[in-house]
Amino acid sequence: MSELKRLAYSIIDFLREQTRSQAWNSDERESLEVAMQCLENVFKISSRDIHLAVSPPLTEIFSAAVTKDLIWNTPSGFTPSAQDAIRAEQLKNEGNNYIKEENYRAAVDSYSQAIELDPNSAVYFCNRAAAQSKLNNYTAAIEDCKRAIAIDPDYSKAYGRMGLALTSLNKHSEAITYYQKAVELDPENGTFISNLRVAEQKIGEASSPTGAGLGVDLASLLNNPSFVSMAASLMQNPQLQQLMSGMMSNAISGPAAGVGGLTDMGSLIQAGQQFAQQMQEENPELIEQLRNQIRTRSFSGSNEDQS
Incomplete structure (x- = not known):
């Protein structure tokens, strides 16, 4: 029974994280809340039972499994056909146009189709991460950035977008690490430098009572x-x-x-x-x-x- 309680606690924790990071409508959010309450009632647990938490959390376990399936389990030496590669690039360009039109859901769909045709492109994952962030799906954006980095560890834009997603979740310390890597790979990029400085300021504000939360340095x-x-x-x-x-x-x-x-x-x-x-x-x-x-x-x- 104790193992079942730990599993139930992990599932509740996972669902709670999703309710915070995903853009659910009211009906979807209510369904998730009901699911969490049912698990809590059945197993007689609550968010206060932190001794039931497992490490790593279910979110990381799931993310690692998905990443492995989509990247590391891709057949060695896999190369899309010439036709698939052309179509994937067309879909990527369609996604870029949807981004410009601020039709972010359509952009995610186009990038996802491109990824199905060519799962070895860091660009497709990174662009989908940008669209996910626009939809406030920051957890999904982070996972796409991880996939892009796994494919191309020197892709500076993936580190920069990872930093933005982490910042949106108020994970400024983690964001700084990725911004620093982005700047290291592309030291002339003003956006990376600016975002790194702001993240560092956020950390400073959090530890200082003076001017915390204000738009200017009081x-x-x-x-x-x-x-x-x-x-x-x-x-x-x-x-x-x-x-x-x-x-x-x-x-x-x-x-x-x-x-x-x-x-x-x-x-x-x-x-x-x-x-x-x-x-x-x-x-x-x-x-x-x-x-x-x-x-x-x-x-x-x-x-x-x-x-």
Whole structure:
């Protein structure tokens, strides 16, 4: 019975991972939830029973089996016929066009057909990974990147796309490893370099209480003399002073504070908008620098070309 419980726990863990990483509709998600609840009830287990977990997890076991079947079990020296190779390339190009049209499901289908005809192409797997990521199927994208890397260990784009998929699952430490390999293989690729830097910043933010989760580096901002000077100047504005006074009065006395208190979110938003507008008027160059900082902290690769 204990072995059955461990198997049931592994299946539940696998299904739970799929619900997080795949783009299911409401009916599909509900069916998965019911399946997990049934297993928990039958075997009287829950997610808290971590002592039942197996290593490696079922996800990795399944992925390894699929990868082995599709790549390592391909007959030695397998070469598609000339006709199949031509058709596979046509399907790949169709997939690329679907990507440009943002028809990602059709792209996945085209790449999958190409893979059936020629399972030795790292490009087909890597392109399908890009389409899977667009559909938020990050686990599937990771598996396709693994297959591409197994076929061609020097294919930099596969490492880069692996990093993007891992980043989307908030696995920044793992993503850094793949970005580093991508940069090593293609040191002139600005996208790889930019994504590596952002992933490293994410790790830094996670370990630092200062500025965590913000779009800008708060510590650097507060140490910027231009920003501090501008903020101090703006705070002398009588209208802003009235709004801030009202907010402080409301914080002390509650929503029943006198006229001028910030009694709703709209007033707070209004204060913020006025402050931002005056900052823009006072120092547009600094505001543009902050905007550029936010842009560079966003990951590149959303419009990456296909091979």
